[in-house]
Amino acid sequence: SVPVILDCDPGHDDVFALWLAAGHPAIDLLAVTTVGGNVPIEHTSRNARVALSVAGVVGVPVAAGAAGPLVRELQTAEWIHGENGLGGPELPDPDRPDPVTGRTPVPLDPRRATDLMADTLVAASASVAIVATGPLTNVALLLRERPDLVPRIREVVWMGGSTDRGNATPYAEFNALVDPEALDAVLGSGIRFTMVGLNVTHRALVTPAVRARLAALGTRTAAFGDELLEFFCRTNDEVFGMPDGPLHDPVAVAVLADPGALEVVRTRLDVELAGTETVGATSVDLDGMLSREPNAFVAVGLDVDRFWAGVAEAIERLA
Ligand code: BDR
């Protein structure tokens, strides 16, 4: 199985990314780090712990990272995820024993996210993949602080960007818009990089059939997930007119859990840092117009049924 550090900003879809990583047999989830994104860092850090705790995952350390982007002000997305980042279900207190299992959730690790990442990379017997499902701030900081560890990073897989239009501005996807300088830094590092953008995550739609399939698992995790999806589909309907909300983040995990579920191409990927209207837009040179060296893999296709089968399989293995 692939050793993974998951860097996230939960966020409804980040929770499903955590569950896919924790429950899928092809992934060995070593550590979780959080970043300010959908909501401020205090919320994303609590939410990551809650997500793991509800699913009965207790052995994975969680550490909080950057509160905001490298150089810009943090922009958040409460209109999709609610004030606490996980609108919908009542959230258990992550500092008390779980009312169902009696087990105490994993405490917030005292290390900074980049220190937990570094320690995890050093301790691992093989190179480790980083999956990022929020702004890339923590990953960029890790590369800045510990360039010596680059050879230990197998690859970075990121949910963000798009080969076409955006969802936060007409041309920018949210995670790219929040910290485009971090994306630029990670792209410049030479580490193998895969972008999983809106062009594929908009195929991972939470249809009524998908909801029914997951709810039918009948577990506590599935029930909590269904309450999350109820809220997420409602806000996506209100904001984007998409009642079958796109569950973006687990698609990035699927690149490692089940590579055959995605089609990726090697191409040139750049991010707009200076545009007056287009900052955060990802420029993906699918037609080779720029004659620049390819620097990334970009997802262009998703086997939707196979993706949901993997998500269901993972959730079924959790509590
Ligand atoms: C991305 O932005 C966040 O709101 C989601 O969690 C996802 O990572 C989609 O644009």
Ligand code: CA
């Ligand atoms: Ca996210």
